[in-house]
Amino acid sequence: MPSNRRHFLKQLGGLAAGYGVASTGLSFISPDQKDIEPATKPLFFTISLAQWSLHKKLWAKEMDNLDFPSVAKNTFGISVVEYVNQFFKDKAKDEKYLAELLKRCKDNGVKNHLIMCDGEGDLGHLDAAKRMEAVENHYKWVDAAKFLGCTTIRVNAFGQGSAEEVQKAAIEGLSTLGEYAAKTGINVIVENHGGYTSNGEWLANVMKGVNRKNVGTLPDFGNFCIKREGGALWGAKCIEEYDRYKGVAEMMPFAKGVSAKTHDFDENGNCIETDYVKMLKVVKDAGFKGYMGIEYEGEKLSEEEGIKKTKALLERVGKAI
Numbered sequence: 104m105p106s107n108r109r110h111f112l113k114q115l116g117g118l119a120a121g122y123g124v125a126s127t128g129l130s131f132i133s134p135d136q137k138d139i140e141p142a143t144k145p146l147f148f149t150i151s152l153a154q155w156s157l158h159k160k161l162w163a164k165e166m167d168n169l170d171f172p173s174v175a176k177n178t179f180g181i182s183v184v185e186y187v188n189q190f191f192k193d194k195a196k197d198e199k200y201l202a203e204l205l206k207r208c209k210d211n212g213v214k215n216h217l218i219m220c221d222g223e224g225d226l227g228h229l230d231a232a233k234r235m236e237a238v239e240n241h242y243k244w245v246d247a248a249k250f251l252g253c254t255t256i257r258v259n260a261f262g263q264g265s266a267e268e269v270q271k272a273a274i275e276g277l278s279t280l281g282e283y284a285a286k287t288g289i290n291v292i293v294e295n296h297g298g299y300t301s302n303g304e305w306l307a308n309v310m311k312g313v314n315r316k317n318v319g320t321l322p323d324f325g326n327f328c329i330k331r332e333g334g335a336l337w338g339a340k341c342i343e344e345y346d347r348y349k350g351v352a353e354m355m356p357f358a359k360g361v362s363a364k365t366h367d368f369d370e371n372g373n374c375i376e377t378d379y380v381k382m383l384k385v386v387k388d389a390g391f392k393g394y395m396g397i398e399y400e401g402e403k404l405s406e407e408e409g410i411k412k413t414k415a416l417l418e419r420v421g422k423a424i
Contacts, residue, residue, distance in 0.1 A: 146421040147387055151183035151216050153362060153398040154190060156410050161190050169204055172213040179410055184208075185360075185396045186218045186253075188244060195243040201250050208251075216394050217255035217292075217360060220244045226280065227262025227273035227299075234262075234272055238280045245284045245291075255290040255359055257321050260300050260309060261336070269299055274312035281318040292359050294321040295350060297336040301329045303350030310357040320354040322386075323398070324377045325364030347377065348385055355389035365413045366401040372416055379420045387424060 152175045160166040166174065168190040175181045194200040208215055223244070224237025241258060248256050260277060262269035273293075281291050293309070295301040310320060327350050330343035351361075367375040386395075395417065399409035 144422050146418065147392055148361070148395040148417075148421065149183060149393065150181055150414060150417055151185055151360075151394040151396040152179060152181040152410065153185040153219070153396040154187045155219070156397055156399040156413075157406050158187070158190075159406055169207060172204070172208045173211050176211040176213050178407065179414060181397070181414070182212060183214045183216050183394055185216050185257075185394075186251075188218055188220045189222065192222070195247045198250065201247060205251055215248075215251045215253045216396075217253050217257055218244055218248050218251075219257040219294075221259065223258075225261040225263075226258055226276035227260045227269045228276070229262060229264045229268055229272050231275075234276045235279070238276055238283075241280055241291075242283060245280075245287060245289050248289050249287040253289070255292055256284070257292050257294055257360075259296050260293045260306070261296075261298060266299055266302075266305060270305060270309055270312070273309050277309065277313045277318050278315065281313060281315040285315070285317045288317075290317045290319060290359050292319045292321045294323050294362065295326045295345075295354065296323070297326065297328060297331075299329070301327045301350070302345055303327075303353030307353045307357065310354075319357040319359040321360045321362055322351045322354040322358050323362035323364050324351065324382055325362075325366070325398075325400070348381060351382065352385050352389070355386060355391060358389070358391055358393070360393055361386055361391065361395045362398050363395050363413060363417055364398045364400060365409065365416070366399075367403055368401075368412050368416075372412060372419070374413075374416060379416055380424060383417075383420050384424055 154171055157166060172184055175184050220241060223240035224233065226234065226237050228234040228237060244256050260273040262272050277291060284291050293300060293306060295306060299305050306320060324347060327345040327347045328341035329345050331339040331341050333339050365374045369375055373379065397410055397413045399406060399413050401409050404412065
């Protein structure tokens with residue numbers, strides 16, 4: 104804050120205290136009003152809540168998938184949700200269950216945005232038959248997303264082989280799935296989720312190869328490990344990481360959502376591993392105005408605390424830039 108504005112506000116505070124300005128309803132307008140307005144400026148994105156932020160409670164059965172919309176709205180004040188298929192894996196075709204979930208959304212004024220789909224096979228598998236099996240495994244989630252009023256499913260573009268081989272296979276797999284999803288108006292998006300997919304340039308080239316309006320990306324601020332010990336996708340120590348700001352910038356032209364990942368915070372409420380001012384500028388500069396999903400994955404804070412801190416950080420930085 105400029106020193107002259109700081110001096111003005113200090114004077115105004117003194118006037119309010121000394122003369123009862125606040126109580127009489129009088130107001131003062133700074134000549135430099137434009138400099139004060141950003142504090143109340145609306146966000147350029149809409150905050151959503153990724154269900155993975157509550158995965159510990161869900162796995163521990165302390166919370167049920169059907170409760171997610173209510174928790175998002177009534178505990179965190181968030182009206183848009185992103186599901187993870189792992190928490191209702193056997194319910195994709197259960198219309199009674201899906202209807203109950205949709206009812207709870209409507210009862211709480213919650214909008215369904217997407218379903219994150221895991222464990223349905225590799226869309227970048229080099230074997231054409233197995234790749235097609237993976238594609239068809241996702242059909243039920245496209246249909247479930249449509250039933251729930253979602254606009255999108257998030258998938259993985261994994262595969263074993265050279266970068267070029269997997270890229271070619273992923274383009275074919277995503278193109279086929281995208282064609283099916285387009286019939287119901289559903290988007291198919293790929294997250295940087297380990298391996299080749301965490302290389303922003305590689306994933307951007309996959310999108311260019313697919314070249315479908317309903318196939319895009321879900322840039323995640325934190326998933327940029329491209330190589331782990333033993334060749335694992337998850338769990339093992341990361342030995343090579345892609346630049347997260349470069350990666351997000353490369354994926355943003357195809358983004359149909361953004362995942363705001365956090366782990367740890369400093370004493371000022373800033374994310375330690377990601378510079379949110381720098382990152383949100385990357386997102387804003389790309390012209391993005393969609394949903395930004397909170398995805399807290401830390402260990403030091405409770406899930407509830409982590410979600411609230413991430414929301415506060417997004418609101419603070421989003422209004423400032």
